[in-house]
Amino acid sequence: MAIYKFSPEQAGTNQPLSSNLFSRLQTDILTGKIRSGEKLTEQKICEQYSVSRTPVREALRQLETDGLVESIPNRGAYVIGLSQQDIEDMYQLRKIYEIQAVRWAVERITDEELDQLEETFEFMEFYTMKCDKEKMLNINTHFHQLIYSASHNRMLSHMLASYQIYIKHIRTTPKNDDEYLRIVFDEHRAIFNAIKARDAEAGARAMEVHMDNSKARSLPQK
Amino acid sequence: MAIYKFSPEQAGTNQPLSSNLFSRLQTDILTGKIRSGEKLTEQKICEQYSVSRTPVREALRQLETDGLVESIPNRGAYVIGLSQQDIEDMYQLRKIYEIQAVRWAVERITDEELDQLEETFEFMEFYTMKCDKEKMLNINTHFHQLIYSASHNRMLSHMLASYQIYIKHIRTTPKNDDEYLRIVFDEHRAIFNAIKARDAEAGARAMEVHMDNSKARSLPQK
């Protein structure tokens, strides 16, 4: 797995992910543009996204293994989507692994990885000050992914990365952007400081707080 | 999700899973028939498995989202496979979620689900006595899946089900089959009794023991 240098300039544009059909369909399901229970007829998708059936079928198979679509042989594919319950469940599950990731990261992080994390953390601070919410979304994702890498557990990285895709679309916009950004930054600072101080318990606690708050922020009534 | 009646008669035959190309490739990668790092040329797979390129590409995309294959655009697909480290990591991660599954199952299991679990448990006892290792593999998987269902957490079920696919192929054969089956049965009994008694702590402890032993049993030196 190639580790690429993170460039905040490029971070704001969420173009790369939505380039292929799989990601586009994933986005449209998670944002509710395609409704849960809907039947995905191959021909319809072909017309709607202006592609032929081959890439459509490939995308459907990917959605199937991802659990967003149920494919019945010779019958077709049906959207499963995420219920509010699913989302809450996911946050609960994600929390468990995120905490574990921090613990392992504290134990196993290399000096180079810590430098990268610090660099990203400083970008976070900068764009929090600038209140650039668009860029912050990507930097936040990157910050978490660096922790996954630092845990040196390929399986864990893979699992948490798959959660991130969901999270990215679920996030609701709170009323006060500036305050929201500052609070999230403070939570990330607590995590970063704990990792830098190689304090696993503090890291776990900080991540737990961050996860509980993230879940609360994702709820519609907030 | 349709819950099907478990039939132990059908359980011994591991034919259903390997029916489609995706599962066949998955099996061949996990059993080492296809080696890690190997390039999967579409044409080669076509010839080797006697199918055309369309189903091959679909299978490759599924393997990609599963994390068993890395697909580089316009270049091809490369097998990632599982290292010994990956397997150990997976057991560690699986353990965390299996314990959580038991806790939730204790809280949320319905009477009907408990009946199903008991029925499956009794089949386990029967085939343990008969030392039918082939059938036991599938019954064990089914036993765990019933616990996932009883946790009433679709995400958790999905995650743990994906681990099961790996586990199924990783299991190494210990020296003494009869003793092995008896020990595994005892571990499962402890889990079942705890769930039936609605004792979350006892269930968690029993599952932890089962997971630690499973991991130890999967190691080659055992």
Add this chain to the structure above:
DNA sequence: AGCCTTATAATTGTATACAAGTATTCAATT
């Protein structure tokens, strides 16, 4: 009217054909 049978249409599964991009070969040049 309700139900079964049968014919037709629509959809999925598979194979193949063409387009676009990538890797390889080999000669020409420095």
Add this chain to the structure above:
DNA sequence: AATTGAATACTTGTATACAATTATAAGGCT
């Protein structure tokens, strides 16, 4: 000898054609 460049072969990406299966509709029967 090493390197560059063009031509060729190979591989992936996409579109389309045909086969197999399933859904739909119409007509006949009780």
